Amino acid sequence: MSPNALRHSKALESLHGVQVFPHSQSALEEINQQGDFQSSHDKSFITANQPLLMQVWQQRPACLRPVRCCMQGDQNLVETVANVLTSLPFIALGIQAPRRNFNTKLYANSLIGVGVASTLYHSSRGKLRKYLRWADYTMIATATVCLSRAIRNENPKLLMAATALLLPVQPLMVSAIHTGMMEVAFAKRAIKDPELRKAHNVHKMSSLLGGALFIADDMFPGTPFLHSAWHLAAAVGAGTCNKLLE
Numbered sequence: 373m374s375p376n377a378l379r380h381s382k383a384l385e386s387l388h389g390v391q392v393f394p395h396s397q398s399a400l401e402e403i404n405q406q407g408d409f410q411s412s413h414d415k416s417f418i419t420a421n422q423p424l425l426m427q428v429w430q431q432r433p434a435c436l437r438p439v440r441c442c443m444q445g446d447q448n449l450v451e452t453v454a455n456v457l458t459s460l461p462f463i464a465l466g467i468q469a470p471r472r473n474f475n476t477k478l479y480a481n482s483l484i485g486v487g488v489a490s491t492l493y494h495s496s497r498g499k500l501r502k503y504l505r506w507a508d509y510t511m512i513a514t515a516t517v518c519l520s521r522a523i524r525n526e527n528p529k530l531l532m533a534a535t536a537l538l539l540p541v542q543p544l545m546v547s548a549i550h551t552g553m554m555e556v557a558f559a560k561r562a563i564k565d566p567e568l569r570k571a572h573n574v575h576k577m578s579s580l581l582g583g584a585l586f587i588a589d590d591m592f593p594g595t596p597f598l599h600s601a602w603h604l605a606a607a608v609g610a611g612t613c614n615k616l617l618e
Contacts, residue, residue, distance in 0.1 A: 446494055451596050455494035458603035462487030465610050470617040479518040479617070483610060485511045490603070506543075513543035515610075516550040523557045523616055555579070558616060568615060575612035581605045 446452040466483030470476050489511040493504040517535055531549075539546050562572035582605035589598040 445593065445599050447594075447596075451600075452494055454597055454600040455603065456491050458600045458607070459487050459490035459494065461604070461607040462490065462610065465607065465614065469614050472617070475518070475522040476617050479515065479522040482511070482515040482518040486515050509543040509547075510539060513539055513546040513550075516547045516554065519613060520550040520553045520557070523554060554613065558613070561616060571612045571615040575609055578605050578608040578612065582609055 446455060463484050464487075466480050466485075466487065469480035469483060471480055489504070489508045493501070493508040496504045517539070535546055535550070558568075558572055558575060562568045582602055585598060585602040585605055588595070589602055592598065
């Protein structure tokens with residue numbers, strides 16, 4: 373025991389009922405060894421599970437991955453022209469969309485933005501292309517947010533705050549969430565309003581076809597005109613959504 377520790381122990385022993393027992397060197401070493409063992413055990417557990425965690429993270433769905441530029445499309449002039457031409461219906465739909473209030477005007481303008489962003493992306497080449505790919509996905513996500521707000525008039529503030537944070541980095545996730553909200557609202561309205569049932573049936577078919585084409589385009593990126601077909605299916609779905617705003 374050091375001189376300082378000895379003085380402290382004598383001062384404590386002078387108090388009534390206090391008795392100090394010095395630790396032996398072997399006891400201190402045993403405590404240190406136990407602490408080192410626990411620390412090394414925790415580190416080894418984390419290290420052993422790192423490959424599993426990395427595998428899970430690498431297998432995450434596309435909606436949880438950052439937007440990356442797909443260079444497989446627009447491989448020739450004919451495919452580029454097809455993709456550009458099938459982007460134009462979104463501009464037409466935006467011009468024709470109802471503009472009864474601020475939310476519907478915002479959605480109509482966002483549809484025009486989708487057509488413009490898609491046209492710019494498919495006609496681009498070089499380093500600028502990856503940035504326009506991001507703009508294309510982000511504009512689509514923005515349109516889904518504007519549509520869900522136009523249909524529901526008001527969304528939860530927490531949801532809108534999370535949407536604002538995720539929109540620049542995870543636009544596909546934002547699109548999936550707000551598209552799901554729109555689908556539920558469309559189905560509920562179609563049940564109550566018989567005049568919407570035909571539009572809803574067309575919407576369901578176009579959505580299923582569009583989803584299948586989107587997956588096929590991702591799995592077989594070299595297949596020509598798959599992306600153009602997805603454009604058309606998505607445009608039909610967007611056109612039926614305009615019925616909800618009339």
